[in-house]
Amino acid sequence: MWRLERKLFTLPVRLGGLGISNPVEASDIEFQASVKITDNLRKLIFDQQQTLDGYQAASEAEVTRDCLKDKEVRMMRKISEIVSDSSVGNLKRSITLAQEKGAGAWLTVLPIGSL
Numbered sequence: 613m614w615r616l617e618r619k620l621f622t623l624p625v626r627l628g629g630l631g632i633s634n635p636v637e638a639s640d641i642e643f644q645a646s647v648k649i650t651d652n653l654r655k656l657i658f659d660q661q662q663t664l665d666g667y668q669a670a671s672e673a674e675v676t677r678d679c680l681k682d683k684e685v686r687m688m689r690k691i692s693e694i695v696s697d698s699s700v701g702n703l704k705r706s707i708t709l710a711q712e713k714g715a716g717a718w719l720t721v722l723p724i725g726s727l
């Protein structure tokens with residue numbers, strides 16, 4: 613049961629989790645995304661370019677969007693895995709309720725600076 617709860621905690625707040633990342637799961641994926649996103653700049657640095665004339669911001673933005681889409685697909689796959697693994701009916705219902713719009717808003721509110 614604790615493995616299921618740990619998976620649930622790693623989901624973003626908007627998907628019913630707590631947003632506590634698991635570095636064991638995320639590190640390789642995030643590293644590969646970082647390599648893809650910064651590949652254009654890496655090539656410029658490796659070629660010792662003095663200007664950013666060869667920099668292609670549009671391609672970097674496209675790669676970033678692709679990485680975000682992949683991350684969203686992984687999160688949705690994780691949600692379906694959690695729901696299918698949970699044998700408790702109340703847990704399934706709780707996950708569904710936590711995914712409703714505004715349900716986790718209180719988890720992402722910033723405190724007031726001074727009272």
